[in-house]
Amino acid sequence: MGKTIAIANQKGGVGKTTTAISLAASLAVLEYKTLLVDADPQSNATSGIGMDPKKIKTSIYECMIDDIDPKNVILNTSTPNLDLLPSHIDLVGAEIEMVNMPNRNKKMRRVIDKIRDDYDMIIIDCSPSLGLVTVNALAASDSVIIPVQCEYFALEGLGKLLNTIKIVQTNLNNNLDIEGILLTMFDIRLRLSKQVVEEVKTHFQHLVFDTIINRNTRLGEAPSYGKSIIMHDAQSTGAINYLNFARELLQRNDMTGIKNSERQINTTDDN
Numbered sequence: 001m002g003k004t005i006a007i008a009n010q011k012g013g014v015g016k017t018t019t020a021i022s023l024a025a026s027l028a029v030l031e032y033k034t035l036l037v038d039a040d041p042q043s044n045a046t047s048g049i050g051m052d053p054k055k056i057k058t059s060i061y062e063c064m065i066d067d068i069d070p071k072n073v074i075l076n077t078s079t080p081n082l083d084l085l086p087s088h089i090d091l092v093g094a095e096i097e098m099v100n101m102p103n104r105n106k107k108m109r110r111v112i113d114k115i116r117d118d119y120d121m122i123i124i125d126c127s128p129s130l131g132l133v134t135v136n137a138l139a140a141s142d143s144v145i146i147p148v149q150c151e152y153f154a155l156e157g158l159g160k161l162l163n164t165i166k167i168v169q170t171n172l173n174n175n176l177d178i179e180g181i182l183l184t185m186f187d188i189r190l191r192l193s194k195q196v197v198e199e200v201k202t203h204f205q206h207l208v209f210d211t212i213i214n215r216n217t218r219l220g221e222a223p224s225y226g227k228s229i230i231m232h233d234a235q236s237t238g239a240i241n242y243l244n245f246a247r248e249l250l251q252r253n254d255m256t257g258i259k260n261s262e263r264q265i266n267t268t269d270d271n
Helices: 016-029 044-048 060-065 091-097 104-113 132-140 158-171 191-207 217-225 237-252
Strands: 003-007 034-039 082-085 121-126 143-149 177-186 208-214
Touching: 003 016, 003 132, 016 034, 016 044, 016 082, 016 121, 016 143, 016 177, 016 217, 016 237, 034 044, 034 060, 034 132, 044 217, 060 091, 060 104, 091 132, 104 132, 121 132, 132 158, 143 158, 177 191, 177 237, 191 208, 208 237, 217 237
Parallel strands: 003 121, 003 143, 034 082, 034 121, 143 177, 177 208
Antiparallel strands: none
């Protein structure tokens, strides 16, 4: 049975979709059968992996609202071992349409349960909100990764997100864990970035991943080519960062044959 991980943060511009695409592609390159689920009406994960949302006829929206079998909606991507359950602008309407539906918070779980056994990892890209679709994604997931940018307002709104996760844990998904906090958009030239890293690690300690995602031009331009950073420029700093992150995630979940004594990943050199 595959593990399902939501990538969530209601604050926009934190590298959430970039993380979802890049992590999914990295896991696929590491030969883990991976599904990227686009649960954002903006469909950025869909376009960022090379699909045109305007040409998508059936999406996760139809799976959640009309009970369409997701196996008939999933698309193959140009990356080996990586599939996509696409999104569409229609997903905006799901927030309203599900309000009076029974078990409205578990619609996405029903979708994921139908395909969970087909994949090693399922990565859900959530919208930058704490609405009903995001709650559905958390209710369907085994854990959540929270991207936090290394900028001044890094911790802004994080308490609200953690409170929402706690509510989901209590009422909808007792098994939901916080996989960890991923620091993104780190600029080694800025003292502020280093201060944010120290502050987040002080507040959240072991929840913070060792891997830090650096600001990288290639990482920013990859979506415009409809490619993940792995397929766009595998030698770039962004690609190396996300491959390291994928390895760290796998190690945390005991999904590799690496010994405990060899689990440390060197992402920076302090000397």
